[in-house]
Amino acid sequence: MELNMIYEPEELFEESLDKILEWREEKQYFKIRDELLKFNEADIAEMFEELLEDPEFIESTIVVYRLLPKDISVEVFSCLPSDDQLKIIDGITDKELNYIVQELDFDDKIDILEELPANVVDKILEKTPKEERRLINTFLNYPDDCAGTLMTPYYISLQKTWTVKEALAYIKREGSEAEMLHTCYVKDSGRKLIGIVSLSNLVLADDDVKIMDIMVTDYVWLNVYDDQEEVSEAFKKYDLIAIPVVDKEQRIVGVITVDDILDVIEDENTEDFEYMAGIIDLEQSDKEYLDKSVFQHVKARLPWLLMMMVALMLTGAIISGFEEILSQVIVLVSYMPLLMGMGGNTGSQASTLIVRGLALNEVELEDTLKVLWKEFRISFCVGAVLSLCNFIKILLLDGQPVTVALTVCISLILIVAFAKCLGGMVPLLAKKLNADPALMANPVIASLTDMVSVLIYFMIAKIVLGI
Amino acid sequence: MELNMIYEPEELFEESLDKILEWREEKQYFKIRDELLKFNEADIAEMFEELLEDPEFIESTIVVYRLLPKDISVEVFSCLPSDDQLKIIDGITDKELNYIVQELDFDDKIDILEELPANVVDKILEKTPKEERRLINTFLNYPDDCAGTLMTPYYISLQKTWTVKEALAYIKREGSEAEMLHTCYVKDSGRKLIGIVSLSNLVLADDDVKIMDIMVTDYVWLNVYDDQEEVSEAFKKYDLIAIPVVDKEQRIVGVITVDDILDVIEDENTEDFEYMAGIIDLEQSDKEYLDKSVFQHVKARLPWLLMMMVALMLTGAIISGFEEILSQVIVLVSYMPLLMGMGGNTGSQASTLIVRGLALNEVELEDTLKVLWKEFRISFCVGAVLSLCNFIKILLLDGQPVTVALTVCISLILIVAFAKCLGGMVPLLAKKLNADPALMANPVIASLTDMVSVLIYFMIAKIVLGI
Numbered sequence: 031m032e033l034n035m036i037y038e039p040e041e042l043f044e045e046s047l048d049k050i051l052e053w054r055e056e057k058q059y060f061k062i063r064d065e066l067l068k069f070n071e072a073d074i075a076e077m078f079e080e081l082l083e084d085p086e087f088i089e090s091t092i093v094v095y096r097l098l099p100k101d102i103s104v105e106v107f108s109c110l111p112s113d114d115q116l117k118i119i120d121g122i123t124d125k126e127l128n129y130i131v132q133e134l135d136f137d138d139k140i141d142i143l144e145e146l147p148a149n150v151v152d153k154i155l156e157k158t159p160k161e162e163r164r165l166i167n168t169f170l171n172y173p174d175d176c177a178g179t180l181m182t183p184y185y186i187s188l189q190k191t192w193t194v195k196e197a198l199a200y201i202k203r204e205g206s207e208a209e210m211l212h213t214c215y216v217k218d219s220g221r222k223l224i225g226i227v228s229l230s231n232l233v234l235a236d237d238d239v240k241i242m243d244i245m246v247t248d249y250v251w252l253n254v255y256d257d258q259e260e261v262s263e264a265f266k267k268y269d270l271i272a273i274p275v276v277d278k279e280q281r282i283v284g285v286i287t288v289d290d291i292l293d294v295i296e297d298e299n300t301e302d303f304e305y306m307a308g309i310i311d312l313e314q315s316d317k318e319y320l321d322k323s324v325f326q327h328v329k330a331r332l333p334w335l336l337m338m339m340v341a342l343m344l345t346g347a348i349i350s351g352f353e354e355i356l357s358q359v360i361v362l363v364s365y366m367p368l369l370m371g372m373g374g375n376t377g378s379q380a381s382t383l384i385v386r387g388l389a390l391n392e393v394e395l396e397d398t399l400k401v402l403w404k405e406f407r408i409s410f411c412v413g414a415v416l417s418l419c420n421f422i423k424i425l426l427l428d429g430q431p432v433t434v435a436l437t438v439c440i441s442l443i444l445i446v447a448f449a450k451c452l453g454g455m456v457p458l459l460a461k462k463l464n465a466d467p468a469l470m471a472n473p474v475i476a477s478l479t480d481m482v483s484v485l486i487y488f489m490i491a492k493i494v495l496g497i
Numbered sequence: 498m499e500l501n502m503i504y505e506p507e508e509l510f511e512e513s514l515d516k517i518l519e520w521r522e523e524k525q526y527f528k529i530r531d532e533l534l535k536f537n538e539a540d541i542a543e544m545f546e547e548l549l550e551d552p553e554f555i556e557s558t559i560v561v562y563r564l565l566p567k568d569i570s571v572e573v574f575s576c577l578p579s580d581d582q583l584k585i586i587d588g589i590t591d592k593e594l595n596y597i598v599q600e601l602d603f604d605d606k607i608d609i610l611e612e613l614p615a616n617v618v619d620k621i622l623e624k625t626p627k628e629e630r631r632l633i634n635t636f637l638n639y640p641d642d643c644a645g646t647l648m649t650p651y652y653i654s655l656q657k658t659w660t661v662k663e664a665l666a667y668i669k670r671e672g673s674e675a676e677m678l679h680t681c682y683v684k685d686s687g688r689k690l691i692g693i694v695s696l697s698n699l700v701l702a703d704d705d706v707k708i709m710d711i712m713v714t715d716y717v718w719l720n721v722y723d724d725q726e727e728v729s730e731a732f733k734k735y736d737l738i739a740i741p742v743v744d745k746e747q748r749i750v751g752v753i754t755v756d757d758i759l760d761v762i763e764d765e766n767t768e769d770f771e772y773m774a775g776i777i778d779l780e781q782s783d784k785e786y787l788d789k790s791v792f793q794h795v796k797a798r799l800p801w802l803l804m805m806m807v808a809l810m811l812t813g814a815i816i817s818g819f820e821e822i823l824s825q826v827i828v829l830v831s832y833m834p835l836l837m838g839m840g841g842n843t844g845s846q847a848s849t850l851i852v853r854g855l856a857l858n859e860v861e862l863e864d865t866l867k868v869l870w871k872e873f874r875i876s877f878c879v880g881a882v883l884s885l886c887n888f889i890k891i892l893l894l895d896g897q898p899v900t901v902a903l904t905v906c907i908s909l910i911l912i913v914a915f916a917k918c919l920g921g922m923v924p925l926l927a928k929k930l931n932a933d934p935a936l937m938a939n940p941v942i943a944s945l946t947d948m949v950s951v952l953i954y955f956m957i958a959k960i961v962l963g964i
Binding site for chain 1: 672
């Protein structure tokens with residue numbers, strides 16, 4: 031028995047990669063192929079990702095790719111990120127490309143056709159059977175990121191009048207065409223979905239039981255235009271392996287399987303991470319960090335920085351308005367970073383928790399008052415501890431008068447309270463306005479807390495120091 | 498045909514909830530039960546979450562819970578978050594609790610036993626058959642968050658010498674005990690895992706084919722002590738529905754299914770979100786935002802704020818050191834927020850992208866130089882645009898002399914370059930030191946950029962303004 035240990039031994043992978051890189055220098059392409067074939071397709075794809083990184087060796091990497099057995103080359107292709115797929119497409123013949131595309135699973139096929147230039151797509155579609163061509167065109171027309179782009183149209187349909195024995199015989203005959211066998215779907219004469227049966231239940235049931243007696247009729251379904259976020263929420267909530275997708279007339283048009291949802295979840299999270307850091311990639315390209323050009327990075331990062339810049343200029347203008355106070359008590363300047371920094375940090379703690387809570391449906395709009403009350407109490411505790419530390423430090427270490435210490439500490443309590451409550455509220459407000467909480471929260475909170483922090487500071491200074 | 502539309506109509510859910518809340522006031526418990534039973538178990542659980550929120554009504558909610566059909570009450574229980582599970586446990590009899598626990602899927606059973614007080618666990622285990630009791634004790638002893646705590650021990654094992662027909666007959670006989678039928682596992686006499694067969698392939702294969710001829714031997718496996726992060730990475734990489742878990746001797750001890758991984762992925766992401774915002778929940782409680790007490794929130798947020806406070810105090814001290822310059826050119830103060838703010842924002846953009854890239858395995862340690870070179874070029878472009886805007890604004894709008902504009906703009910370019918490169922490097926350094934990049938990146942970057950920003954600013958001011 032030969033056992034290829036795949037996932038565990040990272041070292042094995044690294045070792046092989048080193049060998050392959052060496053052999054590539056020596057153009058030992060067959061040796062490379064044999065080494066690659068020791069691994070699973072997903073791992074081979076990872077090797078190719080590494081090999082395709084060096085522009086100098088793209089051609090020789092494609093030679094290796096063409097040496098792979100045909101069925102494996104298709105699997106490897108489907109595991110590659112889209113920019114590496116394009117590199118390979120550039121290097122292979124039309125015939126090879128055509129073979130790969132025809133053999134890909136339907137959802138992968140749609141993904142790659144969406145990336146290809148129109149003339150290449152036309153050439154491939156020419157060689158596709160008429161019915162599949164129509165199907166492909168329908169799928170290519172679904173808006174980005176909707177359920178329609180995630181589903182496969184190849185699933186098993188059963189008749190409700192069949193017995194389990196008939197159904198299993200049908201699956202044995204037709205099942206190899208389907209991409210999804212775990213669940214079978216029962217349609218009425220008008221293609222309306224009336225029930226679902228899992229393959230497990232078919233196997234467990236007695237031969238002469240009727241499908242209609244074991245099918246589940248209160249199944250979970252998705253609409254073809256549902257956003258991918260709703261799709262991933264349905265999977266998270268119902269713990270299902272596959273969910274059928276229906277059109278407006280409740281007719282089944284495809285099936286989404288859970289393995290395609292893991293990537294969707296990570297994409298949605300990446301978007302939230304980037305939004306919260308003020309990175310807005312309008313192209314929505316799913317290119318990896320290193321594959322994006324400097325220009326693309328700049329384009330995604332500048333808009334928010336420019337907005338923040340304007341807000342910070344306004345903060346500067348507010349400070350200018352209080353220059354007189356500052357020139358009288360110049361030491362106040364040295365506490366500005368503390369107050370502004372604490373405002374920003376406490377605010378983003380609150381907003382992150384609420385943005386995340388909203389994303390996971392743990393916090394809802396109706397909870398607004400609860401959130402406000404909770405953040406208010408939290409901010410009081412946090413503000414009190416921070417102020418106490420600072421009060422002692424300003425008096426003892428800095429040797430400043432009590433009035434200065436009081437100014438800083440009263441400001442700190444007020445700023446923390448303002449920042450935490452604002453941080454808790456803005457994501458909820460964004461949600462209320464149907465904006466993305468992750469996108470709207472941070473710029474608004476960061477700009478407002480900066481401005482309000484200096485305002486509070488100087489107002490308190492005016493009062494306490496009597497300037 | 499009755500079709501319960503479950504996922505789509507949010508309104509239906511809200512409508513029913515309103516009705517139920519009304520009936521609860523009137524103690525119409527049977528009406529509530531009938532309304533609940535129109536929904537799927539996951540939705541009923543969501544209703545119970547809402548109902549259990551109000552401490553006043555916990556008892557009446559438990560009355561409703563006890564009115565549910567027994568099988569549904571178990572399903573609903575397993576869908577509830579753990580704090581709501583505990584509320585229900587407090588309200589039901591030992592007998593009812595025992596029934597629920599015995600009926601739960603094995604992995605859910607382990608989860609709830611881990612949360613229960615030891616004496617309750619002992620009482621439940623007393624009534625558990627001896628073999629299962631031993632199994633439960635083994636599972637309870639696995640460290641938190643490892644593959645062992647995610648797996649189920651109830652899967653289908655086949656013999657390699659069986660025919661497909663024999664295998665299917667075996668599954669029909671024994672399968673209802675298993676929690677996982679989609680994939681079957683083939684063991685040798687020493688319980689070593691030698692291959693896997695999907696149920697789909699069994700159904701598709703001819704009756705007299707031997708299992709050993711259709712089983713896959715280069716399967717992906719996980720070790721029982723693998724961290725849940727590795728588990729979720731394996732699922733993401735290999736697009737599988739189930740992965741077997743083996744011990745050191747390659748003996749299969751359980752199976753992890755993909756539906757349990759969706760929650761793990763979201764937990765890992767939540768942890769990263771919180772870390773990046775300086776929230777460090779040492780208790781690692783998976784309580785939701787609203788269910789955590791004010792004290793728990795404060796405890797999770799204060800440590801980082803105190804660290805940041807010390808850093809900001811140092812920044813203040815640096816400013817104090819340059820008080821003379823400030824008192825001579827007081828206008829410099831009003832540009833401080835801009836410079837510090839831009840440093841912080843550009844730095845966290847870079848660090849977020851690298852932390853995320855590391856989490857998704859898109860960026861690796863070997864890429865350090867590439868990241869540095871990319872961030873350097875990006876920072877140059879970003880810094881140039883921001884400086885140009887500010888140069889014009891300071892000269893024209895603020896009416897300041899060229900020397901002041903130059904001071905601010907040169908500082909800005911240097912600060913952005915420093916922040917972006919630091920932001921790119923720190924997560925990689927954390928990874929190198931085997932620390933969590935999400936946890937280490939932001940505090941280090943935020944503290945350092947603040948200090949370095951004011952240092953750069955005043956040094957440049959000294960040079961350009963000749964003070």
